[in-house]
Amino acid sequence: MCGIVGYIGEQEATPILVEGLKKLEYRGYDSAGVALYNDGNMDIFKIVGKLENLEGLTDKEKPKGTIGIGHTRWATHGKPSTPNSHPHTSTNGKFTVVHNGIIENYMQLKEELKAKGYEFKSETDTEVVPNLIQDNYDGDLEEAVRKTIEMLKGAYALVVLSTEEPEKLVTVREDSPLIIGLGEGEYFVASDIPAILKHTDEVYILDDGEMAVITRNGVELSTVTGNNVDKDVFKVDWDPGMAEKGGFDHFMLKEIHEQPEALRRSIAGRLNGDSVHFDNVNLTAKELEKYNKVYIIACGTAYYSGVVGKYAIEKLARIPVEVDVASEFRYREPLVDEKTLVIAVSQSGETADTLASLREARDRGAHVIAICNTVGSSIAREADDIIYLNAGPEIAVASTKAYITMLMCFYMLSIYLGKTKGLLEDDDSKKLISDLKRLPEQVEDIIENSTGTIKDLAKEYAKYEDAFYIGRLIDYAVALEGQLKLKEISYIHAEAYPAGELKHGPLALIEEGIPVVAVATQRSVIDKTLSNVKEVKARGGAVTGVVFEGEEDIEDLDYRIEIPGTSEILSAILAVVPLQLLSYYVAVQRGYDVDQPRNLAKSVTVE
Ligand code: F6R
Numbered sequence: 104m105c106g107i108v109g110y111i112g113e114q115e116a117t118p119i120l121v122e123g124l125k126k127l128e129y130r131g132y133d134s135a136g137v138a139l140y141n142d143g144n145m146d147i148f149k150i151v152g153k154l155e156n157l158e159g160l161t162d163k164e165k166p167k168g169t170i171g172i173g174h175t176r177w178a179t180h181g182k183p184s185t186p187n188s189h190p191h192t193s194t195n196g197k198f199t200v201v202h203n204g205i206i207e208n209y210m211q212l213k214e215e216l217k218a219k220g221y222e223f224k225s226e227t228d229t230e231v232v233p234n235l236i237q238d239n240y241d242g243d244l245e246e247a248v249r250k251t252i253e254m255l256k257g258a259y260a261l262v263v264l265s266t267e268e269p270e271k272l273v274t275v276r277e278d279s280p281l282i283i284g285l286g287e288g289e290y291f292v293a294s295d296i297p298a299i300l301k302h303t304d305e306v307y308i309l310d311d312g313e314m315a316v317i318t319r320n321g322v323e324l325s326t327v328t329g330n331n332v333d334k335d336v337f338k339v340d341w342d343p344g345m346a347e348k349g350g351f352d353h354f355m356l357k358e359i360h361e362q363p364e365a366l367r368r369s370i371a372g373r374l375n376g377d378s379v380h381f382d383n384v385n386l387t388a389k390e391l392e393k394y395n396k397v398y399i400i401a402c403g404t405a406y407y408s409g410v411v412g413k414y415a416i417e418k419l420a421r422i423p424v425e426v427d428v429a430s431e432f433r434y435r436e437p438l439v440d441e442k443t444l445v446i447a448v449s450q451s452g453e454t455a456d457t458l459a460s461l462r463e464a465r466d467r468g469a470h471v472i473a474i475c476n477t478v479g480s481s482i483a484r485e486a487d488d489i490i491y492l493n494a495g496p497e498i499a500v501a502s503t504k505a506y507i508t509m510l511m512c513f514y515m516l517s518i519y520l521g522k523t524k525g526l527l528e529d530d531d532s533k534k535l536i537s538d539l540k541r542l543p544e545q546v547e548d549i550i551e552n553s554t555g556t557i558k559d560l561a562k563e564y565a566k567y568e569d570a571f572y573i574g575r576l577i578d579y580a581v582a583l584e585g586q587l588k589l590k591e592i593s594y595i596h597a598e599a600y601p602a603g604e605l606k607h608g609p610l611a612l613i614e615e616g617i618p619v620v621a622v623a624t625q626r627s628v629i630d631k632t633l634s635n636v637k638e639v640k641a642r643g644g645a646v647t648g649v650v651f652e653g654e655e656d657i658e659d660l661d662y663r664i665e666i667p668g669t670s671e672i673l674s675a676i677l678a679v680v681p682l683q684l685l686s687y688y689v690a691v692q693r694g695y696d697v698d699q700p701r702n703l704a705k706s707v708t709v710e
Contacts, residue, residue, distance in 0.1 A: 105189070105203040106130035107281075108173045108298055109262040109272045111317055112289025116171035117161050121154070123291070123298035124175045126346055128154050129498050130203075130294060131177025131704045134188035137161065138199045139168030140269045145199055149188040153699070170269065172262045172292075174201040177704040180209070181226030190264075191230045193237035194221045197266045198247075200236070202229040203294055204258035204279040212254065232261060244268045245316050248275060252314075252327050258455070260309075262292050275314035275327060280453050280480065283307040283315055283322055285336060290317045295477075296339055297346035297496050304339040308479040337479060345495045353697040355499035355592070359683050360550060363543040365504040366676070368493040369511045370539060377533040379519040384472060384488040388523050394444040397424040398469070400432050400460040401448035402707065404502040404587060408474075408509035409448055410580035411675045415513050418672055419527060419535075420520035429456035433463050441468035446516075449473070450497055450505035452480020454707050461485055474512045476505050490516065499698045501592050503683050506584060507546070510676050514539060538670045542677065545667045549680045553664050557681060560647060560662050561688035564618040570595050571609065571644075572682075573602040574622035575632055581622050581649075581675045585682030592690040592700045602635040615643035620682065622649045623657050624666070624674035633657055647685075649678050 106127025110116040120137045135157040136149025146166045150156045154175060174189035181187035189201045206212070209228035212235065217223070221234045232251060239250035244265050258278035274281060274292050284291030284299035284306050291299040296306065307322065309315065313332055316323045324332040351357035373380055397416055399409035406428055413424040422444075427437070429447075433456060439445060445464040449457045452475040461471055461482055473486030476494050483489050492508040518535055521527035527535075564570060570589055572582035579601045586597035600609050602621065613619070619639045623632045633656060636646055640659050647662040651674070654665075666677040690697045 105177050106175045106294045106298070107201040107203050107260060107262055107292070108294075109171070109264070109274065109292030109317075110289070111170045111272050111319060112286065113169055113319075114289065116168050117166050119291070119302070120171050120173035121158055121161055122301070123293055124157070124173050125154050126297040126498075127294055128175055128699060129500055129704065131175050132699050133176055133178050133183035134185065135173070135175040136188045136190055137166065137171055137173040138190040138264060139166045139171035140264055140266065141166070141168035143266065145192070145196065145264070145266050147190055147192065147199065149185055149190070151183055151185050151188065170264065170272065172199065172201045172264050172272065179205055180228040187225045187227050189229060191225060191227065191233055193233035195237055198233040198236045198240070199264045200229065200233045201262050202232060203260045204277075206231060206255055206259065207257035208255070236263060240267065244271065244273055248273045248314065249327055249329065252277075260294060270318055272317045273314065274309070274317065276309045277311050278455070278481070281309045283309065283317065285322070288319055290322060292317070296341065297498065300339065300341060300343045300346055305336050306339060307334050308337050311481070341496060346498060353499065353687070355501050355503060355687055355697050358497055358499055358504045359680070359687065361495065362504045362507050362680070363547045365494040365508050366511055366543040366546065368495070369508040370515070371493070373515055374536050374539060377529045377536060378522055379515045379536070381490055381515075381519065384490060384519070386520075386523060388525065391520065391523055393442060394422065394470070395442045397422050397444045397446060398437070398439055398464070399424060399426040399446045399448065400429045400457060400464070402429050402454050402456055404506045404584060405448040405450060405457070405509060407580065407584040407587065408506055408513060409446070410583055411510050411577060412446065412448075412513035412517070414577045414580060415517035415672060416520060419517040420524055421526055422520065429454070429460040433460045437463065437467070439464050439467045439469045443469040445469040445471045447471055447473045447482055447486060448475070448509055449480075449482045450476045450492070450502055452477040452482040454482070458482055458485070472516075474509055476508070500700055500703050501588055501686070501697070507676055507679065510679075511539070511542070514673060514676075535670055535673070538673055542669065542673065545669065545677055546680055549666055549677060550684070553681050554684060556662065556664060557684045558688050561685060561692050563645065564685070565593070565689045565692035567616065567618050568595060569612065570597040570618040570620070571613070572597065572599040572620045572622070573605060573635060574599075575602050575628040576625045577672065577675050578622035578625055578632075578678065581678045581682065582620070584679055585620060585622070585686070588683055588686035589689060591703060592686055592697050593693055593695060594701070595689065602632050605635055605638060610638060610642065613639055613642040613644045617644045619644040619646045620649065620685070621646055621657075622678050623654070624649070624651055624678055625671055629654075629656050636660070649681050
């Protein structure tokens with residue numbers, strides 16, 4: 104986790120660094136800091152709390168310098184505190200480092216360094232790095248970093264700045280993302296593209312085991328073992344406005360409103376009459392025959408998109424699907440082999456557990472398709488095939504537009520697999536594809552038509568500390584995502600159950616006024632869901648139903664939110680939108696920081 108930035112050029116570095124960090128705040132926000140080299144000195148400013156605290160500090164102190172590094176932290180080793188925040192400096196004060204990742208063998212290295220007389224001011228794993236660089240320094244910074252890297256175990260993206268060689272930044276990556284933005288006589292380092300997008304759209308994406316020495320004259324790329332690297336410049340096609348709030352109070356709300364556009368981008372060029380085409384997936388019917396199982400692996404919201412994916416693939420392509428949380432999958436000798444088709448799902452493409460699961464699956468011979476948002480991310484690069492979400496940058500910690508485009512990708516993939524296997528008649532796929540194309544506009548309608556009701560509902564639901572979400576079949580999958588959204592930003596304890604499971608225990612928790620959201624779009628089980636709604640009502644629960652327009656059979660609701668009609672299997676894309684809005688407005692009602700919920704960070708690059 105954590106976000107890192109660096110700048111070298113002719114401009115004052117502080118505002119560029121602080122602004123870059125603001126764009127990375129989704130990666131961590133418990134403390135932040137910058138280091139600037141100026142006139143023989145290294146000036147370091149760090150402070151606990153959100154970026155605005157660092158901004159206040161740098162506005163007051165006005166650090167000078169045209170080369171610098173910065174960091175926004177999500178604590179792993181050592182509590183959030185000013186001493187534990189980055190940048191960290193070597194004992195002699197000459198080597199300064201920002202780090203994203205975890206140095207697994209830091210305890211042993213720390214003991215060895217202490218025995219040599221090195222001093223430590225923090226509880227972090229990172230502080231061993233500048234001290235090791237000091238220890239390894241013999242007049243060549245690049246060489247000292249190489250020697251240091253050889254001693255480290257774990258994951259790291261590092262940027263090093265030194266008073267010994269102050270005209271350069273040295274950066275290196277292993278299992279944590281790092282990009283270099285290429286300007287005219289100026290260069291930017293960052294964990295992610297939004298941090299540099301305002302300045303340039305040309306970047307190098309560093310691979311694991313690569314390092315860069317950056318001066319005002321250019322960027323030299325090499326492997327940590329010393330071989331030259333020749334890399335293509337990657338052209339980012341995002342509009343800088345895509346990473347700004349654009350008039351909305353929060354990124355989350357903006358991203359909910361961007362969903363129609365994100366869905367349009369996601370389907371662009373992929374839907375053709377009655378068939379689906381992906382640039383990077385080419386499975387023939389013969390190849391598909393080989394696979395007897397699909398395994399979906401992911402974390403959090405991406406995992407819940409996989410639960411929808413299971414319903415869609417099993418229904419349309421008739422292949423058995425298992426969905427697994429990546430942090431479980433990777434450690435339990437999964438039953439995966441060359442007959443398994445694995446789908447790894449991730450917005451960031453850097454989630455440590457999903458990446459490790461992907462590697463585990465490939466080692467066991469599986470063919471891996473990634474469904475991913477971040478171009479050039481580790482998961483996108485290491486998979487055999489890649490389906491990009493094309494959702495654009497997602498900044499809010501609570502995922503919305505990435506989730507909805509994950510669903511879209513699963514639906515398109517299910518149709519693709521069903522067609523390739525010869526199971527879907529042309530008329531059926533034509534109908535599904537025409538319905539898929541209508542979804543963006545229908546999402547627009549839901550946002551427009553249901554926001555008022557949801558704001559009222561939020562005022563009521565915000566008073567409670569527990570909430571329940573129920574549904575059957577694909578509605579249950581949507582309920583899972585709904586409860587996570589509520590939990591993570593409004594801190595209300597929320598749980599999702601298959602509606603039929605209530606009577607096996609959870610019903611005991613229903614009492615007067617308790618919020619229950621019933622997602623009820625699946626006709627084949629509508630009567631059964633209605634019975635469950637009645638069971639809840641009988642115990643005093645306040646039920647909100649998410650139903651198709653004109654649904655007459657679900658009655659007795661306290662609140663009713665309607666979604667436009669579509670093929671039943673596709674309902675997840677529509678049904679989730681009111682649930683996203685509900686969690687957003689409940690969190691606002693409770694006065695919480697929607698975009699940066701406590702204890703969470705967006706890109707989870709630690710285990
Ligand atoms: C929840 C949320 C997280 C992520 C999870 C996986 O709103 O955003 O649960 O879904 O951390 O992240 P990615 O998709 O980047 O692998």
